[in-house]
Amino acid sequence: MRHFLRDDDLTPAEQAEVLELAATMKSAPFEHRPLEGPQTVAMVFDKPTLRTQASFAAGVAELGGFPMVVDGRLAGIGERESVADVARILGRQASVIAWRTFAQADLEQMAEHSGVPVVNALTDDFHPCQLLADLMTIREHKPELAGLTATFFGDGACNMGNSWLLAGATAGMHVRISAPEGYTPPQEVFDRAREIGEQTGGTATWVEDPREAAEGSDVVITDTWVSMGKEEEAAARTEVFAPYAVTQALFETAKPDAIAMHCLPAYRGKEIAAEVLDGIQSVVWDEAENRRHAQKAVLAWLLAKAGAGE
């Protein structure tokens, strides 16, 4: 059974297939009904959400299914009941489980015991649904993904930094992480991205100096400096990441036709200047919309694989 727990769960060819399906679904949003029945998709949230809940719910409805929201705090997953037991229970009610939680290891346990495909709706380590939406968005603005330089500024050690390395390398992109020492993605994620890049032509580098990193970038990306679960470190993080803020001056160091990306929620004046986020080269609202189309595609793709016994 196939799951989507991290970006490299899709091979380069599979990622391209899912992105193509997402574009097809966007052009005809009501014409694909693999969840007709309706089949249920369980969406489980242990952390705050807006885009993920809204885009999964709308997307599942468009696919003909029923989006069932499970409040992780009420369920007490891992406390009131083990992850394995929750997986067995939800797997008897739903055709797919999408889970937003803390530990990647818990998500892996869910996948091991659910008997249905499991989708990572964000963990501390990866945010692969966001990356599918981001790659889809870039494809709408640039002729092709392979060969583009995408630079992520700020907290390189968060889920978005890791996911950019894996998904970007899978797409054959040159991914730069511009972050202070101590806030770079783990070595194993760099190693995995470089291994993928050997097949795709993609590269993965850490460029500590933000101006140097911005030069020649086609895509300028940032994310909050204080990811969910890191709230207690907010003051220290605001100081250490300040030189990595995507200001208008830093953005202008990138290519003249660069696009600005942010998975949102954004904090204007902190990790990104309002003039960049709200400027004409920003594609953040497209990214938010494309969550729906990209997730529809991955759900349909996983269900087709499960139906084929793969």
Ligand code: NVA
């Ligand atoms: N790195 C952020 C992403 C939010 C969509 C977080 O984990 O809070």
